[in-house]
Amino acid sequence: MAKATVHFTQIVNDETETYHLCQTCAQKRGLKTGPTETQAPLSDFLSEMGAPIFTKATSANVSCPRCGCTFRQFRKTGRLGCAHCYSTFEQEMSTLLRKIHGSNEHVGITQEEAIGPLSEEEAHLLTLRRQLRQAVEREEYERAAELRDAITQLEDERRGAVVQRGEERL
Amino acid sequence: MRLPDDDPLGPVAGGIAWITGEGPHSDIILSTRIRLARNLERFPFRETITSAQQELVTEDVVGAFAELEDLPGSEGARQLVRLADLPEAETTLLLERHLVSREMIKFRAASALMISGGGRLALLVNEEDHLRIQALTPGFQLETAWQIASRAEEVLRRRVKFAYHHRFGFLTSCPTNTGTGLRASVLIHLPGLVLTREIHKVLQGLAQIGLTFRGLYGEGSDVIGNYFQISNQTTLGKSEEELVGHLAQITRQVIEYEENARQVLARDALDEIEDKVWRAYGLLRYARSISFDEMMNLLSAVRLGVSMKLLPEIRVSTLNELLLWTQTAHLEKRAGRSLVKREREIERARTIREILESDDE
Numbered sequence: 001m002a003k004a005t006v007h008f009t010q011i012v013n014d015e016t017e018t019y020h021l022c023q024t025c026a027q028k029r030g031l032k033t034g035p036t037e038t039q040a041p042l043s044d045f046l047s048e049m050g051a052p053i054f055t056k057a058t059s060a061n062v063s064c065p066r067c068g069c070t071f072r073q074f075r076k077t078g079r080l081g082c083a084h085c086y087s088t089f090e091q092e093m094s095t096l097l098r099k100i101h102g103s104n105e106h107v108g109i110t111q112e113e114a115i116g117p118l119s120e121e122e123a124h125l126l127t128l129r130r131q132l133r134q135a136v137e138r139e140e141y142e143r144a145a146e147l148r149d150a151i152t153q154l155e156d157e158r159r160g161a162v163v164q165r166g167e168e169r170l
Numbered sequence: 171m172r173l174p175d176d177d178p179l180g181p182v183a184g185g186i187a188w189i190t191g192e193g194p195h196s197d198i199i200l201s202t203r204i205r206l207a208r209n210l211e212r213f214p215f216r217e218t219i220t221s222a223q224q225e226l227v228t229e230d231v232v233g234a235f236a237e238l239e240d241l242p243g244s245e246g247a248r249q250l251v252r253l254a255d256l257p258e259a260e261t262t263l264l265l266e267r268h269l270v271s272r273e274m275i276k277f278r279a280a281s282a283l284m285i286s287g288g289g290r291l292a293l294l295v296n297e298e299d300h301l302r303i304q305a306l307t308p309g310f311q312l313e314t315a316w317q318i319a320s321r322a323e324e325v326l327r328r329r330v331k332f333a334y335h336h337r338f339g340f341l342t343s344c345p346t347n348t349g350t351g352l353r354a355s356v357l358i359h360l361p362g363l364v365l366t367r368e369i370h371k372v373l374q375g376l377a378q379i380g381l382t383f384r385g386l387y388g389e390g391s392d393v394i395g396n397y398f399q400i401s402n403q404t405t406l407g408k409s410e411e412e413l414v415g416h417l418a419q420i421t422r423q424v425i426e427y428e429e430n431a432r433q434v435l436a437r438d439a440l441d442e443i444e445d446k447v448w449r450a451y452g453l454l455r456y457a458r459s460i461s462f463d464e465m466m467n468l469l470s471a472v473r474l475g476v477s478m479k480l481l482p483e484i485r486v487s488t489l490n491e492l493l494l495w496t497q498t499a500h501l502e503k504r505a506g507r508s509l510v511k512r513e514r515e516i517e518r519a520r521t522i523r524e525i526l527e528s529d530d531e
Contacts, residue, residue, distance in 0.1 A: 066214070067214045067215075067217075067218040068218070069217065069218060073217075077217060078344060079215065079216070079217045079298075079343045079344055080215055080217065080341075080343060080344075080345070081214055081215060081217045081218040082213075082214035082215050082217075082218060083209060083211060083214075083215070083333035083334075083335070083341045085215075086335050086338055086341050086348075087335065093338065093345065094337075094338075096345055097338060097345055097348060097349075097406055100345060100346055100404065100406075101348075101349065101404040101405065101406035101407050102380075102404060102407055103404075103406055103407020103408075104337065104338065104406065104407070105337060105406075105407060106335075106337065106338055106339025106340075106348075106349045106350070106406055106407075107407060107408065107409050108339060108349060108350040108352070108408070108409045108410045109320075109323075109350070109409075109410060110334075110339075111327070111332065111334040111340075155314065167415035167416070167418060167419050
């Protein structure tokens with residue numbers, strides 16, 4: 001018999017029917033099934049990590065000088081007390097972040113880094129947007145429509161750049 | 171369907187720009203979202219912050235928000251809403267629009283939402299983190315969403331100092347967001363993969379390559395109506411570009427799988443699928459009372475039918491409107507009062523008929 005490739009459930013007037021269909025459209029009745037969701041919450045990571053790192057006397061007793069949070073508290077709630085906790089528990093966080101993300105070194109945008117000065121194109125876009133708002137305020141709808149089209153066209157042209165670059169790096 | 175004049179976000183702003191269904195692949199992908207989690211360096215995280223400090227966080231962010239003028243996604247009417255000022259039903263209204271999280275409602279005393287560009291750009295204040303910068307665009311538009319979110323972040327970063335660690339990057343209350351603080355996601359409709367039972371394979375595959383999925387209402391919510399939110403699982407060790415690029419690449423693959431599954435349906439079970447989508451359409455069109463779950467099932471079938479051209483054309487914006495206006499808080503908002511289950515089901519059926527009829531015009 002051909003393998004069923006299509007399965008579906010139909011609810012009509014509260015009656016549930018499920019179909020399993022093969023290539024020759026043989027119909028069978030069966031049970032309704034659907035996708036179920038599983039997610040690994042942070043607590044799983046924390047418990048998975050096991051005892052070694054967390055039972056260190058130092059970690060257990062040290063509290064963050066800025067917010068007073070202890071590592072034990074963090075372990076319970078999964079939430080840190082403040083930014084300084086990351087430095088207070090640096091070694092533990094380093095291990096934990098690697099477990100969670102597969103890395104503990106940030107390589108993205110940094111605190112100081114600007115995403116880059118506005119390009120000529122972007123500056124032009126900003127001007128167009130400003131003009132558009134003014135046009136709408138003055139109820140010059142024909143002008144607004146023209147500006148809207150010009151903005152859309154420019155935006156379309158720009159689309160794909162960052163995503164494409166990201167994909168190329170993979 | 172028009173927003174009521176007393177809408178919490180105003181009848182113009184509304185925060186539902188995504189509903190237009192503009193943008194590529196909008197029959198399969200409802201919306202694309204990018205959010206950046208940030209905390210202000212001078213205040214502790216939510217675990218230990220005081221309410222007075224939370225008020226200062228809001229002040230800082232509101233002040234900086236004024237500087238967002240002329241950025242992508244910040245055009246048009248703007249709105250600042252403090253959740254504490256809203257009746258609870260109206261906070262649910264914002265949840266149904268994907269503009270606030272359950273987390274924000276739970277801690278609503280201090281949380282605030284700022285939107286502009288019809289919700290294309292939203293700042294969620296005093297959420298799990300002090301600030302979540304969110305870009306929400308219709309269809310599959312990761313690039314546009316990234317432009318909106320990253321520009322807003324840059325302007326804010328120049329004005330308020332974010333918590334940052336030289337090795338770990340941007341610091342967040344929960345270490346699962348540390349580093350880039352970036353979560354990019356697409357809300358995708360995959361009935362073909364569910365019907366052909368290929369969906370488990372796809373979802374398992376996602377987990378193996380650092381992506382995850384959630385239900386329609388985000389973390390912890392059930393999958394309903396075959397809608398899945400696919401997003402990056404990790405936020406550290408890869409650049410923003412790589413994270414966004416990876417999601418783009420995989421999403422395109424999932425779209426392809428979904429399209430293949432639909433071809434299998436058309437090849438192997440055309441009569442049955444046609445019957446299914448027409449029945450669904452008939453029920454939506456003529457039912458006098460309908461539960462949310464049944465509607466979501468039917469709506470999924472109708473969306474599939476329209477996309478496969480088995481049903482007469484219904485605008486994507488109409489399909490999106492059906493999703494929005496039939497949710498409980500939206501039904502109650504239109505009715506102007508709270509509704510018991512039975513009233514709600516009658517009201518839902520009426521709303522569906524109205525929206526479908528307006529599409530005929």
